[in-house]
Amino acid sequence: MTETRDTWNARGVVHVDMDAFFAAVEQLDHPDWRGLPVIVGGSAKGRGVVATASYEARRYGVHSAMPSAQAARRCPDAIWAPARFARYRELSDRVMEILRSFTPRVQQVSIDEAYLDVTPVRSEDPDPADVARAIQGHVDALGLSCSLGVATSKTVAKIASDHEKPHGITVVRPGDEASFLTPMPVTALSGIGQSTASRLRAAGIKTLGQLAALDEHTALDLLGSWGPDVVRKAAGIDDRPVGEGRSVKSVSHEHTFATDIRQWAEVEPALRDLAIKVASRLRRAELAGRTVTVKVRYGDFTTRSASETLPSPTDLEAELVPAALDLVRRVWTPGAGLRLLGFGVSGFSAPAEQLDLFAPTPAEERQRSRALAESIDRVRERFGEDAIGFGHLEHESEEQE
Secondary structure, three states, X not given: OOOOOOOOOOOOEEEEEEOOHHHHHHHHHOHHHOOOOEEEEOOOOOOOEEEEEOHHHHOOOOOOOOEHHHHHHHOOOOEEEOOOHHHHHHHHHHHHHHHHOOOOOEEEEEOXXXXXXXXXXXXXXXXXXXXXXXXXXXXXXXXXXEEEEEEOOHHHHHHHHOOOOOOOEEEOOOOOHHHHHOXXXXXXXXXXXXXXXXXXXXXXXXXXXXXXXXXXHHHHHHHHHHHHXXXXXXXXXXXXXXXXXXXXXXXXXXXXXXXXXXXXXHHHHHHHHHHHHHHHHHHHOOOOEEEEEEEEEEOOOOEEEEEEEEEEEEOOHHHHHHHHHHHHHHHOOOOOOEEEEEEEEEEEOOHHHHHOOOOOOOHHHHHHHHHHHHXXXXXXXXXOHHHOOOOOEEEEEEEEO
């Protein structure tokens, strides 16, 4: 949007998002691949999945989490590269070093994404927009590309960074939040996928401006417990500090079934679905927890729960699902009718705990799990979280306390 040069008199937040990061690293290391469609992911001959596609490949409709076989059909001339996570982490570390050279207040939220607090405190402090331009120049010098959003909050900065991709800088100066957000589709807000967007459209709500105008009662009715927070963010109201997640004690999800379920073949997929949804919400909230809890409610309304503390904080379904399945066996015996099943995670550590994308052994497996999980998150944001459901579901509620 058009930028004026009035003094920046509010908090300054920059969101840095690397452009097609894995593919860009491959093109950096293979100069003859530049300008060509490059796909990083598993083999198209097996059951591989696309991790990242270059912008040249995206023109053919290839996107993250797409089955590799489908991507190969859409872009038959693509160059395929196996993921090299150690190399991606090396370049990610160099990018983060650049960001920390501008301010110590950096919150890395994934291997290719971070927030910076660059609030001017003294008259001689640089304008946040100038900081963004300088950052982009340093990243360019690495041979990589990034897009940046500059605003007064994390929510607006993130939306802005996606506004002019690739290699764009969008600046939303203090006081311009409403004019920037109002005409945007509701899907511009992180977490609103096609399923939620369809629900909002049915209520006549298509833009962030219309969403921001909802009263609290209507927000709760349409979106559940997270509705009021979504409405505030749609209005650009977000006081979350850089470097910290929201003050959330737990993230949980529950299913109430139309009829009691009694067999493991019914309980196992339902609980697996709950754990996957909780893991996705943890990543979206930039949280990782150690305490996992399963709750069951029997047909007579008796409620039981079991908890376990994991060795380290996690936000990965690959680690949460086995724990959930183990816990449910402690509180339920096949044959006993269940009317409700719930799963939650608590005991959060500092966000930095979860950012070790390439943690010590078993490093490779953890790297692949996170890359796939983040790809699937992006697909859910686009097509809706309910793209994966459970047939017996009658009512669904979620909690973030």
